[in-house]
Structure formats: structure tokens, C-alpha cells
Amino acid sequence: MAVNTTSEARLEDRWRDILSVHARTMCEIDRALHPHGLGASDFEVLDILVSSELAHEGEHCRVQNIADRVHLSQSALSRLIGRLEKDGLVERSVCLEDRRGVWVALTRKGRDLHTEVRPLQRAALARVLNA
């Protein structure tokens, strides 16, 4: 039982740690990106789109593919993409081969903004995670 309670305590400590690091990093990223009109999740989606472009040369990416990589509900992601589109950072278009799906593609503006703010996000990561 003693073992059990100490292992439980370790788990708790670890969880507290995760909570703390998560909160501080999130906050730091938001602070760095907010002046550019982006939140942490917005950047994450932009980042995924860029890396996806590099990976398979395609300019577009299904919403589904983004959803797999980001920890957001379908609806939150849908609205997030809606906001990015409204800001002219991405474009949506129906996927012809499966008309249930929609393609999401970066615009020039989106790509530019990403290259602009990427260093800021990385710096924020470094500040908190290397502390």
C-alpha cells in the first residue's frame, strides 16, 4: 500500500508539472502571437499546413488530416478554419474526389504570416521549455 500511495503521489506530481508547463508555454505563445492576430491553435494549424505542403508537394490538405494532428474538436477546428479564411490566410474548396470533404490551402498571405511569426513561436518555446 505504501508503494501504491507513493506511486500515486508521483503521478500527481507529474500531472501538476504538465499542467504548469502547459499553462506557462501556452500563455507565452499567445502573448508572442497575439500582436499578429493569431492564437496558439491558429498558428498550429498554419504550421501543419506548411509542413503538409512540404511533405507531399500538394497545396491542399483535407480538414480531416488537420484534425488528426491538432487537439481540437471537429467543430472547433471548423470554426478556426472559418476565422483563418475570413482573415484571408487560407482558402477552402470542395474536394472533387470525395465531395463530403473540403480542401484547405494556404494563401500567399497565410504563408507569409507563418514565416513571419514562426521564429516568435519557437523563441517562446525555447524560453519556457529550456528554463
Add this chain to the structure above:
Amino acid sequence: MAVNTTSEARLEDRWRDILSVHARTMCEIDRALHPHGLGASDFEVLDILVSSELAHEGEHCRVQNIADRVHLSQSALSRLIGRLEKDGLVERSVCLEDRRGVWVALTRKGRDLHTEVRPLQRAALARVLNA
């Protein structure tokens, strides 16, 4: 520069890891506690109150002391305590020695609910963190 880019990539990977573990654990805890009318943050506050009771024998705790331990804004915490009070789990009273502050004390119901759901939260932690 090569060093720089790989260390950056490590940072990114670590961040992705934190994000993933955080999301899954949060979700698991919420799922376990929701049937009892609590969210993860609610439980965390209850847990803090219990441990504070054990620590210095006092039955009450300043809002400030809770705020130091939980990653929420002042206003979010105030409303959270308001909800707990509405549900009869805690009681608020003005702090006599410093009348700016307010005491927060567990009710019997709050203590009971905590002992009831604590194992569930621990189990959720174990499920995700030991995976």
C-alpha cells in the same frame, strides 16, 4: 546552425508531446468526473481545499492561496468558487483579519464528494500517464 535546427526540432517534439498528454489526460479526467457534476478544475480546487485543511488544521483557505496553485485567472476562479458554492460544496465568508480577502471552506457535502470522486481522478491519471 545544424545544432540549432535539431535543438529546435527537439523542442517542438517535446511541445507536441506535452500538448498531446495534456489533452488526453484532461479529457479522461473530465469524462470520469462529469457524471458527478464536476470538471477537472472544479476537482482541482476541491483537492486543494482538502489538502490545505490537512496541512494547517484550519478549515478555511483564502481565495488567494487557491489562485497560487491553480492555473486560472482571478475571475475564472471567482466564478468557479461561485459555482461550487451554488452547488453547496463550499462556503464563502469574509476574512475578519484582512477584510479584503474571503475565506473558502469545504462543506460536509463538498468533503464527501471529494472522497467519492478522488479515486476516479487518480485512476484517470494512471490510465493516461502510465500508458
Add this chain to the structure above:
DNA sequence: CCGCACTAGTTGCACACTCAATATAACCCC
């Protein structure tokens, strides 16, 4: 070919969160 189950994405709704402003109380220094 039609129906039926399944998948992809969006929308309505409720709710918790943050930021900024506010109220009240305490501290402090002249």
C-alpha cells in the same frame, strides 16, 4: 436501383475562460 449505415464537415447552444473595468479594503508615508 434503392435503402441504410457510415463518414465529413457545419451549425445551434450552452458554458467556461480571459481581459479590462470596478468596488472595497488595507497599507504607507507625509
Add this chain to the structure above:
DNA sequence: GGGGTTATATTGAGTGTGCAACTAGTGCGG
């Protein structure tokens, strides 16, 4: 001791999120 500053907690406004319901499209089996 009174006026300015700081500390503590609450409230108002705006926003993002998750759940559940919904629409549209696919594909399989009879």
C-alpha cells in the same frame, strides 16, 4: 489622520470550445 497606491475579489463583455443535432455525400447489400 487623509490621500495615493497596492491588494483582493467580483462583474461585464467578448471569444473559443465541446456536445449534440444536422446536412450532404459515399458505398455496400439486397
